[in-house]
Amino acid sequence: MRQSILIAFFLIFASSGLFFPVNLKAQALGSDIEVTISPENPGPNQSVYASVVSYSTNINTANITWKINGKTSLKGIGEKTFQFVTGDLNKLTTLEIDVITNEGDKIVKIISFKPVAVDLTWQTTGLTPPFFKGRTLFSHENKITFIAVPHMIGTNGREVSPNNLVYKWKLNGSVMDSDSGYGKSTYNMTGSIISRPLQVEVEVTSANTAGVGYAETVVNPIDPTVVLYRKSPLYGIEFQKALIGTVSMNDSKEASIIGMPYFFGVSSPYSPQLSYKWSINGISIDNDTTQTTRVFRQIEGTNGTSNISLSIENSYKILQVSRSEFDLTFGQKTAQ
Structure with missing residues (x-):
């Protein structure tokens, strides 16, 4: 035989x-x-x-x-x-x-x-306000880094250093040859102008052991966000309460409103890449697009409601545009 x-x-x-x-x-x-x-x-x-x-x-x-x-x-x-x-x-x-x-x-x-556990996580650039407790989300055209943390046991009974392993990275099914190889436990990329979900896979192997580790994740790019807050002369920005729906000025004669961009691909809200376009009742206030804060004053003897809106655009990344608005009532006492 x-x-x-x-x-x-x-x-x-x-x-x-x-x-x-x-x-x-x-x-x-x-x-x-x-x-x-x-x-x-x-x-x-x-x-x-x-x-x-x-x-x-x-x-x-x-x-x-x-x-x-x-x-x-x-x-x-x-x-x-x-x-x-x-x-x-x-x-x-x-x-x-x-x-x-x-x-x-x-x-x-x-x-x-020989199953090997691999933790696959990611982090991204993007603007968030000070003391922001949440995770910075991946927005269109921003940079993102994927990090593989394998847990492979060597012949000596100890966990093998991630730097001594071989990584094969895939993006949407295609092998990223230049980003794969010995010790390459991270994969860096920038979101495309053609925005779509990112399916990232990593295979981890070692020349000295029979183990093979694998992990995958899917990251969906999101639109950046604009949140409007009231700015108090005593307490500063009131991050605890976003301005949405209808907001009353109560007995105040003026309201200082600040627009805070979230997840835009800049390092500061004052970046020259960002354009702030404020409007009242759909009419632009002026041509100044650098103002993050606007002060709205009540005209004596008047009352009513005005729609306040702010649109922020990133001139370097065309997909990064966001808008927020609320109705501001004045000349009457309305519980907030």
């Missing part, structure tokens, strides 16, 4: 310092099989589906044996599919598939799994 065993090893060129993965197959008269694993990079204690297919022999009549860590789990004629569960984090699981064809050829496939 002829036997074909898939062997994977590294061919090392000492003179150049390079190493290349090489797969050798000892073909049994063309009888070979392909193995499909889903998911390709399973995590710890995760169900895995495996299947075999052949284009050179009738796999439906072959005697197929599935083994996990050397122990037979399933055996029979035409047993083309198999389900198993991976081990704990950083624990090796070996899947062996023995196929005996009608022609008497034996083919052996061995696949190893």
Whole structure:
């Protein structure tokens, strides 16, 4: 009986310092099989589906044996599919598939799994006010950095340094070759003018261990935001209460209103890239687009309601535009 065993090893060129993965197959008269694993990079204690297919022999009549860590789990004629569960984090699981064809050829496939946990997070540039407790959200055309934090255990029983691992980054299904490689645990990019969700994947491997780590995330770019606040001469900006809906001046003769841009791709609200366009009842106040704050005064003996609106635009990033408004009542006492 002829036997074909898939062997994977590294061919090392000492003179150049390079190493290349090489797969050798000892073909049994063309009888070979392909193995499909889903998911390709399973995590710890995760169900895995495996299947075999052949284009050179009738796999439906072959005697197929599935083994996990050397122990037979399933055996029979035409047993083309198999389900198993991976081990704990950083624990090796070996899947062996023995196929005996009608022609008497034996083919052996061995696949190893060592789940590695990878934390994938991100951070982005963008303007937020002082003491902002929330997360800076990713806005159109801003810069964003993805950070992979793998937890891979080496042969010495200790966690391998992220700087000693190999990273393969993908953006929307395409491999980012220049950003992938040894020690490249971060991936930096700038949002496109054609705004769409960012699907980022990272695969982490090591030349010294069998572990493979995988993580993915999807980040949806958002529109920047403008929030209007009242500015008090005693307490400063009243960040605790955004101005929306209807706001009354009560007994005050004037109201100082400040527009605060959120998540715009600038470092300061006073950046020359930003244009502030204030209006009352849809009519522009003036042509000055540098004023972050406006003071609205009540004319003696009048009462009513005026719509106050502010539009902020980033002249360097055309997708970064936002508008906010509220109705300001005056000349009457209205509970806020």
